[in-house]
Amino acid sequence: MAILVSNRDARRIFLNKQGLAAPPNRALGKQGLLDLIHDIGFVQVDSISTVERAHHQILFSRNQTYRREHLTELLEKDGALFEHWTHDASIIPSRFFVYWKHRFRREGETILERWRQWREEGFEEAFDEIYAKIHAEGAVMARDFKFEGRVSGGWWNWHPSKTALEYLWRTGKVAIARRENFQKVYDLTERVIPGHHHEPDVSHEAFVDWCCRAALTRLGFATHGEIAAFFDLVSPEEAKAWVTGHRDELCEVTIEPADGEKPRLSYAFTGFPDNLGDLADPPARLRVLSPFDPLIRDRNRTERLFGFYYRIEIFVPEAKREYGYYVFPLLEGDRIVGRIDMKAERKTGSLNVKRVWWEKGVRSSSGRMERLEAELSRVAKFAGVETVVFLDGWDG
Numbered sequence: 001m002a003i004l005v006s007n008r009d010a011r012r013i014f015l016n017k018q019g020l021a022a023p024p025n026r027a028l029g030k031q032g033l034l035d036l037i038h039d040i041g042f043v044q045v046d047s048i049s050t051v052e053r054a055h056h057q058i059l060f061s062r063n064q065t066y067r068r069e070h071l072t073e074l075l076e077k078d079g080a081l082f083e084h085w086t087h088d089a090s091i092i093p094s095r096f097f098v099y100w101k102h103r104f105r106r107e108g109e110t111i112l113e114r115w116r117q118w119r120e121e122g123f124e125e126a127f128d129e130i131y132a133k134i135h136a137e138g139a140v141m142a143r144d145f146k147f148e149g150r151v152s153g154g155w156w157n158w159h160p161s162k163t164a165l166e167y168l169w170r171t172g173k174v175a176i177a178r179r180e181n182f183q184k185v186y187d188l189t190e191r192v193i194p195g196h197h198h199e200p201d202v203s204h205e206a207f208v209d210w211c212c213r214a215a216l217t218r219l220g221f222a223t224h225g226e227i228a229a230f231f232d233l234v235s236p237e238e239a240k241a242w243v244t245g246h247r248d249e250l251c252e253v254t255i256e257p258a259d260g261e262k263p264r265l266s267y268a269f270t271g272f273p274d275n276l277g278d279l280a281d282p283p284a285r286l287r288v289l290s291p292f293d294p295l296i297r298d299r300n301r302t303e304r305l306f307g308f309y310y311r312i313e314i315f316v317p318e319a320k321r322e323y324g325y326y327v328f329p330l331l332e333g334d335r336i337v338g339r340i341d342m343k344a345e346r347k348t349g350s351l352n353v354k355r356v357w358w359e360k361g362v363r364s365s366s367g368r369m370e371r372l373e374a375e376l377s378r379v380a381k382f383a384g385v386e387t388v389v390f391l392d393g394w395d396g
Contacts (some may be wrong), residue, residue, distance in 0.1 A: 002252035030070040044091040068377035104172030130164035139187040258307030351380040
């Protein structure tokens with residue numbers, strides 16, 4: 001018989017698993033930061049800096065003692081983290097690198113077929129040349145190559161040298177050694193990733209087993225589709241086969257959705273929920289989440305658990321946006337209670353709040369506004385601006 005989990009308990013479990021139930025002001029330190037990223041699985045990287053870049057904001061929302069320099073050291077000096085793809089570009093613990101080698105092999109088999117559909121003929125000819133240059137001369141950036149005759153454009157219009165760098169990176173032959181003004185600096189993988197992380201190999205069976213176990217551990221409970229989507233390393237079919245083949249280690253759980261409709265069948269490790277240990281109540285404070293926060297990455301799961309419908313409207317024409325260009329969810333305790341449109345204006349030294357939307361049934365009480373203002377003050381300081389300014393019409 002499946003174990004029934006209330007919606008509130010399901011939210012608490014997921015928040016604990018994703019690092020959002022721990023005290024946000026407890027000293028983190030560099031080792032604590034590495035442990036945090038390991039425990040949540042990965043941190044998405046994004047170039048948009050409306051307030052702060054996504055990876056910094058994701059980590060700050062979990063612990064306000066987070067220091068950017070610690071992340072830089074772990075990435076660029078210690079080799080404890082590396083950058084590559086999950087569902088999108090992400091920062092990942094290097095101890096996971098051995099499993100990403102399976103992704104590299106898969107990319108090597110499929111990426112050229114995809115790229116030939118829209119790249120100029122003969123783009124592969126630069127691959128060996130660029131690799132030899134990096135081997136002989138060291139780390140490079142895309143801007144180190146002359147792009148004569150090429151009109152600048154998006155990913156569909158990469159110069160052959162840029163294409164070569166991306167191919168070598170996606171297939172694991174080179175790695176991102178560091179970033180300069182957010183531009184990738186590439187070097188040979190063996191110069192970036194410590195040998196004990198990049199040299200070993202694991203079987204395909206061990207790879208699938210790790211992907212599914214690691215995902216389910218970080219989700220707490222999940223469908224086979226959610227397991228597959230977490231790291232985006234295995235297919236839903238592979239995850240489904242893993243669930244079927246490990247039923248002796250798993251139990252069925254039904255999760256009550258936020259809308260009170262029919263509970264959804266999921267899986268958890270045997271012993272659930274006792275095997276989760278003591279679950280902390282998430283801090284009552286109100287916190288701003290990045291649009292790319294792993295808590296809300298799976299939009300359908302977010303809607304089922306929190307009753308919160310969310311889409312990024314960056315690519316939606318302004319006149320058709322329901323909310324705004326880059327709107328941040330607001331987490332209060334174990335609920336997502338609203339969203340906010342704001343921007344750090346560094347020229348004026350202010351965090352400008354354009355609009356706040358509260359979810360249906362959430363009151364804009366004085367206590368909630370005090371919690372919002374306290375959080376915005378913390379975010380402003382982290383973003384390097386001095387004041388918080390509520391613009392005219394911010395409350396609709």
